[in-house]
Every structure is written in C-alpha cells, then in structure tokens.
Amino acid sequence: MTRLLKGMFFATTMFAPAGAALAQDASLTIESWRNDDLSIWQEKLIPAFEAKNPGIKVTFAPMAPTEYNSAVNAKLEAGTAGDLITCRPFDLSLAMFQKGQLAPLNDLDGIKNFSDTAKSAWTTDDGKTTFCVPMASVIHGFIYNKKAFEELKVEVPKTEDEFFALLDKIKADGNYIPLAMGTKDQWEAATMGYYNIGPNDWKGEEGRKALIAGTQKLTDADWVEPYKTLAKWKPYLGDGFEAQTYPDSQNLFTLGRAAIYPAGSWEIAPFKAQADFEMGAFPPPVKKAGDTCYISDHNDIGIGLNAKGKNPEAAKKFLAWVASPEFATLYANSLPGFFSLNSTAVKMEDPLAQEFVSWRQNCKPTIRPSAAIVGRGQPNLDLEMWRVSANVINGSETPEQAAAETQKGLDSWYKPAK
Amino acid sequence: MTDVPPTDALAIKRPFRWHILVFLAPAFLVYTAIMILPLVETLRLSLYNLVDGKTVFVGLNNFITLFSDPRLAANFWNALWNNLIFFVIHMLVQNPIGVALAAMLSVPKLRFATFYRTAIFVPTLLSFVIVGFIWKLILSPIWGIAPGMMDWVGLKWMFAPWLGKPESALITVSLISVWQYVGIPMMLIYAALLNIPDEVLEAAECDGITGWSQFWKIKLPLILPSIGIISILTFVGNFNAFDLVYTVQGALAGPDGSTDILGTLLYRTFFGFQNQMGDRSMGATIATVMFLIILAGVSLYLFVIQRRIRRYQF
Numbered sequence: 001m002t003r004l005l006k007g008m009f010f011a012t013t014m015f016a017p018a019g020a021a022l023a024q025d026a027s028l029t030i031e032s033w034r035n036d037d038l039s040i041w042q043e044k045l046i047p048a049f050e051a052k053n054p055g056i057k058v059t060f061a062p063m064a065p066t067e068y069n070s071a072v073n074a075k076l077e078a079g080t081a082g083d084l085i086t087c088r089p090f091d092l093s094l095a096m097f098q099k100g101q102l103a104p105l106n107d108l109d110g111i112k113n114f115s116d117t118a119k120s121a122w123t124t125d126d127g128k129t130t131f132c133v134p135m136a137s138v139i140h141g142f143i144y145n146k147k148a149f150e151e152l153k154v155e156v157p158k159t160e161d162e163f164f165a166l167l168d169k170i171k172a173d174g175n176y177i178p179l180a181m182g183t184k185d186q187w188e189a190a191t192m193g194y195y196n197i198g199p200n201d202w203k204g205e206e207g208r209k210a211l212i213a214g215t216q217k218l219t220d221a222d223w224v225e226p227y228k229t230l231a232k233w234k235p236y237l238g239d240g241f242e243a244q245t246y247p248d249s250q251n252l253f254t255l256g257r258a259a260i261y262p263a264g265s266w267e268i269a270p271f272k273a274q275a276d277f278e279m280g281a282f283p284p285p286v287k288k289a290g291d292t293c294y295i296s297d298h299n300d301i302g303i304g305l306n307a308k309g310k311n312p313e314a315a316k317k318f319l320a321w322v323a324s325p326e327f328a329t330l331y332a333n334s335l336p337g338f339f340s341l342n343s344t345a346v347k348m349e350d351p352l353a354q355e356f357v358s359w360r361q362n363c364k365p366t367i368r369p370s371a372a373i374v375g376r377g378q379p380n381l382d383l384e385m386w387r388v389s390a391n392v393i394n395g396s397e398t399p400e401q402a403a404a405e406t407q408k409g410l411d412s413w414y415k416p417a418k
Numbered sequence: 419m420t421d422v423p424p425t426d427a428l429a430i431k432r433p434f435r436w437h438i439l440v441f442l443a444p445a446f447l448v449y450t451a452i453m454i455l456p457l458v459e460t461l462r463l464s465l466y467n468l469v470d471g472k473t474v475f476v477g478l479n480n481f482i483t484l485f486s487d488p489r490l491a492a493n494f495w496n497a498l499w500n501n502l503i504f505f506v507i508h509m510l511v512q513n514p515i516g517v518a519l520a521a522m523l524s525v526p527k528l529r530f531a532t533f534y535r536t537a538i539f540v541p542t543l544l545s546f547v548i549v550g551f552i553w554k555l556i557l558s559p560i561w562g563i564a565p566g567m568m569d570w571v572g573l574k575w576m577f578a579p580w581l582g583k584p585e586s587a588l589i590t591v592s593l594i595s596v597w598q599y600v601g602i603p604m605m606l607i608y609a610a611l612l613n614i615p616d617e618v619l620e621a622a623e624c625d626g627i628t629g630w631s632q633f634w635k636i637k638l639p640l641i642l643p644s645i646g647i648i649s650i651l652t653f654v655g656n657f658n659a660f661d662l663v664y665t666v667q668g669a670l671a672g673p674d675g676s677t678d679i680l681g682t683l684l685y686r687t688f689f690g691f692q693n694q695m696g697d698r699s700m701g702a703t704i705a706t707v708m709f710l711i712i713l714a715g716v717s718l719y720l721f722v723i724q725r726r727i728r729r730y731q732f
Contacts, residue, residue: 240559242582
C-alpha cells in the first residue's frame with residue numbers, strides 16, 4: 001500500500017510540471033452535428049489552421065444530428081461544452097445567444113466579409129448583433145442520373161407538366177425507379193419535398209415574409225399547392241417507399257437503380273464518392289414556362305463562440321480564420337455542396353456544385369419557411385411539416401388536412417405582429 | 419414471563435453483528451446511488467419548472483399542463499393507447515406461445531429439446547440494437563429477404579412495407595419484441611413444469627387424466643403462479659419499453675406517431691429531438707406518470723390477484 005502511495009506521489013510530482021507546460025497551449029473543441037464531415041475536418045481543415053497557429057490544438061467532436069441541439073444545450077448549461085459551437089440557423093442559435101451561451105461576434109476580424117443576408121441567420125431580430133460566423137448554405141433541387149436520361153432519351157424538365165411527363169416515361173420504361181425518396185424517416189418528405197418545390201408556389205421570400213407577418217396562412221392556396229404536388233409523387237416512388245429510409249434512398253440512387261433524387265446540395269460529396277455514373281441537377285420545375293423560379297438557398301451552418309469557453313482568445317483566432325476567404329475556398333472545395341457565404345467569390349471545381357450555384361443567377365433564393373421566427377414555438381413547425389408531408393405522400397392525409405394541421409399548431413402559440 | 423432472560427444479558431451474549439451492515443452496504447449504496455436517488459430526483463423534478471430562467475416549485479402544474487394542453491394530452495393518450503396495444507399483443511402472443519413451447523419442451527420423448535430451448539432463448543440475449551437492425555433489414559422492401567422468401571411460397575402479394583404503414587407498424591414492432599423475448603416466459607414456465615412432482619402426474623394418470631386434459635386440469639393450475647409472475651414482468655417491461663421502437667422506428671416513432679409509446683414520448687420530451695428543445699420538467703412529469711401507471715399495475719397484481727392464486731404445497 002505504502003509503495004503504491006509513494007508511486008502515486010512520485011508520479012504526480014514528476015508529471016505535474018509537464019501538465020502545466022501543456023496547459024500553456026490552448027486546445028479547442030468544436031461541437032458539431034456534421035459527423036459525415038469528420039475526416040475532412042481532421043485531414044484538411046484543422047491541419048491547415050494548426051500549421052498557421054502553432055500552440056492551438058483543435059478537436060472536431062461531432063454527434064448525431066437529431067441529438068445535437070439537446071446535447072449541446074445540456075453541455076452549455078453544465079459548462080462542459082467546447083469553445084466552439086456549430087450553429088444551426090435562425091431560432092435555435094438565437095435562443096442560445098439570448099441565454100448568454102453564445103458570445104456576440106460583432107467585432108470579430110473578418111465578420112465584415114459577410115453580407116447582411118448571409119449573417120441574417122445568426123443575427124438578432126433587430127439586426128444589431130451577430131453571434132455566429134456564417135459558414136455555408138445548402139441549395140435544394142433534383143439530382144439525376146445522366147446515364148439513365150441518355151438511355152431513355154429524355155431531357156431535363158423545366159415545368160411541372162414536363163416533370164410529371166418525364167416521371168411517367170421513366171415509369172413506363174420500368175428500368176429505373178423514377179424518384180428515390182422514402183417517407184419512413186419523415187424529414188426527407190419535408191426537406192427534400194415540401195421545402196424543395198414549395199418556394200415556386202409561395203413565391204419564395206414574399207410568401208415566407210407574409211407568413212411571418214400573418215398576412216398569409218399555411219392554409220392559403222399557395223401553401224397547400226406544394227402538398228398537392230407531393231401527393232402526386234406517390235406512384236413514382238419505389239415499392240414500399242413507406243418503409244424506405246434516408247440511407248435506402250441514397251443507396252438506391254447511387255447504385256443506379258433510381259433516375260431522379262430529390263436532393264439537397266449536401267449530397268454532392270457523398271454521391272460523388274459512391275456513384276460510378278455522371279450526375280446532373282435541375283432546379284424545382286416551375287408551374288408554367290416563363291414563371292420566375294425560386295430556389296431554397298438555405299443558410300445552414302455557422303460557427304459561434306461559447307461565451308463561457310476556457311480559451312476565448314484562441315477560439316477567436318479560429319473564428320477569424322473561418323471568416324477568411326482562405327477557409328471559404330478550402331471548405332467549399334472539400335465539401336462541394338456546402339456553398340460558402342463569404343462575400344469573396346469562391347472558385348469551386350466541382351461541376352455538379354457549380355450547376356447548383358448557377359441557379360442563383362436566374363432564380364430567386366429563399367430559406368426554409370419553418371426556420372425563422374415561426375420556428376420558435378411548440379409544436380415545432382419544422383417537425384410538424386416533416387410529419388404532415390410524409391402523411392400527404394403516404395396518402396394518410398389530404399393536402400388540405402395537412403395544411404390545416406400545421407396552421408392550427410402555429411396558431412396555438414404564434415401571434416404575428418400587427 | 420419470568421423465565422425470559424433479561425434483554426441486556428442477551429446483548430452481552432450477542433454483540434452487535436457489524437458484518438451484516440458491512441455486507442449490506444455495497445448493495446445498499448450502489449442501489450441508492452443509481453436507482454433510488456434518480457427516482458426521487460425525477461419525482462421531485464416533476465414538481466418544478468423553469469420560470470424566467472429559474473427553477474421554481476410549481477406544485478402539480480406540470481401535470482395539469484400535461485393533461486390539459488391539447489397537443490401534449492393528445493400525444494400522451496396516443497402513447498398510452500399504443501403502449502396498451504403493445505402490452506396486449508405481448509400478453510396474447512408472447513405468453514401463450516411461451517407456455518406452449520414450454521409444454522412441448524417438457525414432453526420427455528422430444529428429441530433435440532436442448533437445442534430448441536437454446537435456439538429459442540438466444541434472441542433474448544441479443545442486444546436490442548442487433549434485433550432492431552436485423553428485423554429492419556429483413557423487412558426492408560428494398561434489400562430485405564422477407565419479400566423474396568414470401569415470393570418462394572407464392573405469398574408475395576401479401577408483403578407490404580409493414581414498418582412504414584400506420585396500421586401495421588405497431589403490430590410489427592410488437593411482434594419483433596415478442597420474437598426477441600418469448601424465451602423468458604418459456605424458460606420460467608419450463609422450470610415450473612419440471613417442478614411438478616411425478617407423483618402428482620402419476621396419481622392423475624391413475625385417475626385416467628392424461629394428455630390434454632392433464633395439461634389443462636393438473637399442470638396449468640400448478641404453473642399459474644409462474645404465469646402471474648410472467649404477466650407482471652411483461653407489464654413492467656412493456657410500459658418501460660423504449661429501445662426496440664427507438665432502433666426500429668427512430669425517436670419520432672413514426673409513421674405519424676403510430677408506434678409512439680410512453681418511453682419514446684418521454685425521450686423526445688426530455689431530451690428533445692432535432693429542432694424541438696428538451697423540456698426536463700415535462701419529461702420528468704411523463705416519467706412520473708409512467709411510474710404511477712406501473713406502480714398501479716403492480717399493486718393491483720400484488721394485492722388483488724396474487725392473493726387469490728392458490729398455491730399447492732407438495
């Protein structure tokens with residue numbers, strides 16, 4: 001026993017100075033939900049930063065996306081969260097800032113590299129304080145199998161009628177599942193369905209702002225219409241789509257068994273790695289030829305400073321680097337499909353990613369309608385839309401019922417400013 | 419009375435037996451730390467809530483909210499109803515099959531009895547994660563072997579994406595759970611059947627009671643206490659269930675909440691999900707209600723049913 005104790009004393013006295021020496025270096029932990037990006041952070045982004053900033057060690061600590069918000073909130077409350085917090089857009093991060101968990105970043109070097117639109121997702125309602133550095137946005141659309149389109153001699157659809165005619169043709173041919181999407185996980189139905197095609201109906205920002213102002217309701221024709229279109233997707237989905245999960249859909253498409261994948265641009269990198277055929281992309285088809293097109297160009301990811309972090313100086317250095325054009329180029333090219341929000345133009349090499357970005361020139365961008373302001377209460381509008389969109393595709397609810405349900409949930413807590 | 423020796427004389431003969439306390443201490447401490455304290459803390463938390471960022475005592479307000487808020491109440495009753503169906507399916511399918519399997523295994527002439535016993539019991543030992551994913555794969559309409567196997571026997575038309583349809587999802591999940599746990603009632607009943615003395619059975623045979631009527635008239639009454647224990651274990655297990663639904667259907671317990679049971683509702687409420695923030699007080703409130711439901715069920719069994727079950731001494 002005494003020998004053991006002596007050994008322990010020895011160990012503490014010997015190693016304590018070493019520990020103190022290490023403590024002079026700052027180590028930063030990034031809390032994130034992007035576990036898909038772990039290798040890119042570890043192999044490309046973090047080494048690039050550490051090479052320039054000796055003495056700062058950065059760890060990327062991702063967790064499951066659906067658990068991220070509750071877990072990171074619990075960590076912040078308990079004081080065990082990392083110095084850097086990846087920010088969800090709009091209401092969720094705003095709530096963290098209001099609780100004093102995220103530090104204001106108005107005077108951060110490089111925050112001027114972002115436009116007000118880019119910062120809008122992480123700025124207080126009065127537009128005065130920004131609390132996260134914008135990192136990237138994602139664009140919705142449809143990714144298609146070029147080989148399949150060539151085999152069937154079909155063209156990219158521009159209008160909704162063309163889109164359904166195309167689906168009919170693929171279905172009649174029988175070699176490919178027309179649309180790779182399932183409703184089991186529910187979120188694709190809303191995120192890749194409703195939020196993807198909806199902006200054309202509710203006219204992007206116009207409709208979204210009217211909803212917030214209370215001049216439009218989710219039961220209005222413009223908001224019900226996308227559900228009606230979604231309901232028409234049902235016959236073109238694969239057999240047993242009700243039990244098809246998100247990874248199932250991804251695999252169906254990358255294995256070449258499906259022709260069209262209702263997508264978000266974040267799929268580009270994983271699809272490139274998996275599929276051995278050429279892929280193209282088209283924006284959500286408009287109602288009539290010549291209509292203005294709208295796309296969902298959603299500020300999706302930012303990064304903020306834990307107000308009670310242990311190494312604020314080192315963390316600020318890291319954030320300033322994230323705000324730099326250098327990071328923007330590195331990030332956008334390592335993760336094609338996550339489009340930089342930096343005002344400096346970023347050169348992207350990936351053709352599919354370029355295709356997605358090119359829509360910004362002709363189409364009007366908007367964000368997901370449930371993200372800002374109307375996404376603050378209970379029941380959560382985003383989750384409600386997941387559920388009813390899946391129901392509409394499954395046929396267990398009519399578009400009108402779906403719209404009425406979401407509006408009822410919204411009415412129960414949201415009172416638009418008059 | 420005068421014969422009784424004075425108590426202090428006894429105390430001198432028998433010094434305080436410290437070793438009893440010492441031996442009890444580890445179990446007592448561990449049990450208190452990981453079971454009793456969290457339980458008390460949960461019950462306490464259900465009486466508190468955050469008001470303006472501070473935790474305040476709110477009495478039974480959380481319970482009133484749970485049962486009066488239309489959305490929360492609808493979720494809660496839906497989960498309770500689903501949980502009840504989940505339990506009823508276990509009682510109607512798992513336990514009778516368990517009893518039947520045990521009865522068959524206890525037939526002395528059965529060959530490979532040990533093999534069957536082990537094979538049926540093995541799923542119980544598997545992790546729920548493995549069971550969940552295996553069944554999800556088997557039943558997958560895209561990669562699963564269920565559609566193909568049903569095709570071999572000409573039953574392809576009967577196949578449906580069961581886990582994705584609101585009408586069949588809960589039944590499917592319940593049956594997966596039955597598949598996993600049917601070994602437990604089988605083992606308990608099997609042990610009870612082996613405990614029946616041969617003399618009783620021989621006496622029955624002398625009286626001309628054999629075969630089925632022997633099972634119904636002699637064996638079944640003798641294993642009733644075991645069936646009671648199994649029912650209460652099933653009840654407690656089912657109303658605490660969460661893991662299988664979570665691995666097979668996710669935390670949303672879809673489609674459209676049709677597989678949402680109290681455990682998954684508690685998880686979503688307490689920890690939050692995606693954009694919905696966790697609400698610890700409301701989570702603790704649901705946990706307390708679950709505790710009360712289980713307590714009521716167990717009490718009903720202990721004080722009403724168990725007392726009426728006749729026990730036979732051999």
